[in-house]
Amino acid sequence: MKGTRDYNDIIGGALMMAGGAWFSLYAMNYNLGTLRRMGPAYFPLCIGLLVMLFGLLLLLPALRRPGSMPLPEWRPFLAICTAVLAFALTVERFGLVPATFVLTALAALAELRPNLRLTAVLAVALSAIAVAMFTQGLGIPIPAFRWNH
Structure with a gap:
């Protein structure tokens, strides 16, 4: 309309x-x-x-x-919000790399048919960038992996 x-x-x-x-x-x-x-x-x-x-x-x-008038698309909205919330809940408990993988996997659900290979490559690349930028570049003490709580 x-x-x-x-x-x-x-x-x-x-x-x-x-x-x-x-x-x-x-x-x-x-x-x-x-x-x-x-x-x-x-x-x-x-x-x-x-x-x-x-x-x-x-x-x-x-x-x-x-x-x-735009029509809201709820699936992408909910997927992104869930991904950000999951990252916030997992980064301290499991580390930056697992939390980034969870974030990327859930955010990929915003697409109708997410490409699993592309999502995996993106998760690896984003994890490497996050570790390099936050822990090495900025000196923020976020462990890449945290196994024992």
Whole structure:
């Protein structure tokens, strides 16, 4: 059903603006600092404001562009939410690599017919990247594997 507005971009722009506003407001819990001596809130505040600006730039033209009302697809939504929750519940107990495998496998269920070979390759690659980035690069003490609890 065609409408007088592009609701996909209106909803997307509004969500971007809300997310940017939340990020910016949360950043204000920290010291902003100055331009010469930036505090911990400076960069997150700037990113939040930029996301809000991009959301506004997405939303405004959509108010005058025809479009249709989007229909929600529940399977991908539930698969992604379940994958993120499962990662959060397994990373501390089993380690970063098993949690990343669980995350990738459950997120693949967002597709109608997930490709098992591609999902396995993606899980291996994401696990390697996560270990390299978080434990080696950033020095975050998340064990790659945790067998004894």
